[in-house]
Amino acid sequence: MSSTAARSSDVSSALCAYLSACRIEDLPPDVVRSAQRGILDWIGCALAGSDHASLEPLLNVLERLSGRAEATVFGRRLKLGISDAAVANGYMGHVLDYDDTHLGGTILHTSSPVLAALFALSEFQRTNGRDFVLAYVSGFEAGIRCGQASPNHHKGGWHLTGTLGCLAAGVAAGKLLRLDERKLLHALGIAATQAAGMQQNRGTMCKYLHAGRAASGGVLAGLLAQQGFDSATDIIEGDRGFSRIYSDVSVPEALVEELGARWEINRNGYKPYASAAVLHPVTDAMREVRAAALKSGASIEPSTVETIELSVCPYVMSISGVRSPESGMQAKFSVFHTAAVGLLDGDGGVAQYTDERVRDAAVLALRDKVRIAIDDKLRKDQSRAMVVVAGRTHRSTVEHALGTVDNPMDDAAIEAKFFANARRIIGPTNAQRVTELVRNVEQLDDVSELTRLCAGR
Numbered sequence: 001m002s003s004t005a006a007r008s009s010d011v012s013s014a015l016c017a018y019l020s021a022c023r024i025e026d027l028p029p030d031v032v033r034s035a036q037r038g039i040l041d042w043i044g045c046a047l048a049g050s051d052h053a054s055l056e057p058l059l060n061v062l063e064r065l066s067g068r069a070e071a072t073v074f075g076r077r078l079k080l081g082i083s084d085a086a087v088a089n090g091y092m093g094h095v096l097d098y099d100d101t102h103l104g105g106t107i108l109h110t111s112s113p114v115l116a117a118l119f120a121l122s123e124f125q126r127t128n129g130r131d132f133v134l135a136y137v138s139g140f141e142a143g144i145r146c147g148q149a150s151p152n153h154h155k156g157g158w159h160l161t162g163t164l165g166c167l168a169a170g171v172a173a174g175k176l177l178r179l180d181e182r183k184l185l186h187a188l189g190i191a192a193t194q195a196a197g198m199q200q201n202r203g204t205m206c207k208y209l210h211a212g213r214a215a216s217g218g219v220l221a222g223l224l225a226q227q228g229f230d231s232a233t234d235i236i237e238g239d240r241g242f243s244r245i246y247s248d249v250s251v252p253e254a255l256v257e258e259l260g261a262r263w264e265i266n267r268n269g270y271k272p273y274a275s276a277a278v279l280h281p282v283t284d285a286m287r288e289v290r291a292a293a294l295k296s297g298a299s300i301e302p303s304t305v306e307t308i309e310l311s312v313c314p315y316v317m318s319i320s321g322v323r324s325p326e327s328g329m330q331a332k333f334s335v336f337h338t339a340a341v342g343l344l345d346g347d348g349g350v351a352q353y354t355d356e357r358v359r360d361a362a363v364l365a366l367r368d369k370v371r372i373a374i375d376d377k378l379r380k381d382q383s384r385a386m387v388v389v390a391g392r393t394h395r396s397t398v399e400h401a402l403g404t405v406d407n408p409m410d411d412a413a414i415e416a417k418f419f420a421n422a423r424r425i426i427g428p429t430n431a432q433r434v435t436e437l438v439r440n441v442e443q444l445d446d447v448s449e450l451t452r453l454c455a456g457r
Contacts, residue, residue: 011255012236015145016185018259019138019175024130024442026260027137032442034265035133037414038100038140040438041270042111043074043454044421045099048350049092050075050456051425054205054329058212062088071120075425075456082120083216086169090116090212094161096350097332098421101277103380103404104267105254106147106164107154107315109211113165114139114172116215121176121222122447129444131176137265139172139218142188144264148254149236150247154199158246162197162210167242169218177222189231190221192242203322203330270409272402272417273348275332278315280401281383282335285310286342288396289387298390300343302365306388308339309371313378324367328354340366343387381406427457 024032049055050073059073062084071085072078073092080088093099093112102108118135121127143164147153154160170191174184194217197210225231236242237252244250273283290300298304312335322334331337331353340363341352357363378384381404385396400407409417415435422431430453437450444450 009234009237011149011252012188012234012241013181013185014256015142015259016171016188017181018256019142019171020179020181020184022134022138024134027134028263030266031137031263032133034263034268035136036438036441037270037411038111038265038268039115039136039441040418040435041100041414042093042115043434043438044418045096045112046074046089046093046116047425047454048098048421049095052092052095054095054208055088055092058091058205058209059088071123072451072455074454077456082124083219086116086120086215086219087209087212089119090215091208094211095208096274097276097353098271098274098350101269101271102144102264102267103269103277104144104264105151106144107160107277107319107380108143108147108164109161110140110143110165110168110268112211113161113169113214113218114143116212117169117173117218117222118176119447119451120215120219121173123451125177127176127447129442129447131178132444132447133442135172135176137263138175139168139170140265140268141263142171143168145255146236146242149250149252150243151251152249153247156247157199159197159199159201159207159210162214163195163246165211165214166191166195166217166221169215170221173218173222174225177226179222179225183225185233185235186229186231187221187225189233189235190224190229191218192235193231194221195242195246202319203325203327203333205329207329267405269405270403270414270417272409272413274350274353275338275348276320278313278380279320279335279338280348280403281381281398282310282312282316282338282385283342283348284398284401285383285385285396286339286387287346288398289385289389289394290343290346292394293387293389293392296392298392300389302362302369304390305343305366305369306391307371307386308343308366308369309373309386310335310339311373311375311378311384313380313382314374314376315380317372317374325358328358331358335372336367336370337363339370425456426454430457
């Protein structure tokens with residue numbers, strides 16, 4: 001659909017009309033493959049996050065409040081009510097900041113709210129793989145496009161995974177429930193009126209709760225719309241609609257531009273590192289510098305590293321400028337910590353963002369040597385580094401961070417990441433079986449076959 005196919009006054013309706021009519025046969029093979037990759041990656045992230053210490057207070061409360069035990073909490077051998085399971089799974093999928101991130105006009109962890117909602121709903125009503133994949137792709141499309149229609153949304157201090165994630169989950173839930181055009185539009189509106197999440201909570205448990213609440217809000221939106229609950233029909237483009245009040249710039253026509261020709265899930269990014277996506281070019285640069293320094297015969301330790309100078313895009317400091325993180329959660333948003341552990345460890349995985357690593361003396365010493373320069377010309381996937389080690393200068397320029405659209409993780413890397421995340425929680429046999437099922441997830445007769453394998457052991 002071209003940008004002129006729908007007036008800016010009816011783009012919410014046009015988007016939902018297209019998505020409600022969309023069939024699995026309408027999805028190109030590469031879109032289905034992108035969905036398979038996204039599902040496998042997110043399941044692994046959720047399983048890896050299922051024993052995070054911060055989950056305990058959340059589960060304690062959810063178990064007290066929850067209704068009938070109908071939906072699986074991944075990795076926990078626990079069932080909660082549909083809405084509460086969506087909160088728990090959305091939280092654990094995002095808590096390591098290891099989940100996918102779309103950088104094409106948004107900075108959105110789309111899969112955590114969408115898939116947490118869909119897995120919960122798929123236990124509420126029997127769901128086949130075709131419907132599941134179609135709902136996932138539809139929700140993904142809606143969430144990203146709503147963000148593109150609200151281009152300064154992030155600048156306003158909103159956490160997009162909480163806000164846009166709720167819209168995405170609402171449309172995904174509505175599609176899974178096979179809502180017609182009118183009811184799907186209402187699901188979008190019901191989700192939009194629940195959208196919330198503040199960047200001020202970055203580095204705290206609340207940041208990850210945003211993903212869980214967005215998933216839960218999406219479930220509620222879909223089920224309410226199914227029962228005839230209504231909303232405004234111009235919820236994105238209206239005078240007081242989402243793109244008007246959540247952003248000081250509104251581009252409603254972006255909601256339908258190239259709709260059906262450009263699929264946003266194909267522009268998704270996958271994380272090789274467990275930190276904010278804008279920090280990944282820094283980790284890549286530090287790994288390159290470390291390899292060069294070691295090859296020259298130098299050791300990497302605070303006494304041998306004289307200076308670390310980084311040039312980064314403006315988003316790095318606005319998102320990840322924490323100079324002295326006090327926890328592993330805060331460290332995921334610290335370019336100073338990320339540069340230090342990247343140089344010391346040659347990695348940016350889960351182990352580099354623990355409370356213990358934050359307090360390590362070598363990390364603290366090296367962190368203080370990091371100097372940052374902002375370069376407005378650098379993209380979010382770029383960085384430059386100059387590091388002096390034992391009197392020798394090493395430079396690195398990262399044009400496209402690993403895991404981004406222009407430097408993607410291949411299928412083997414996605415599967416290796418999943419297996420490393422999942423095997424500790426569900427065992428290697430079940431992890432391998434999940435991998436096999438997701439490779440052809442659209443052919444499953446019942447998605448609960450997959451969910452059962454993710455319940456834990």
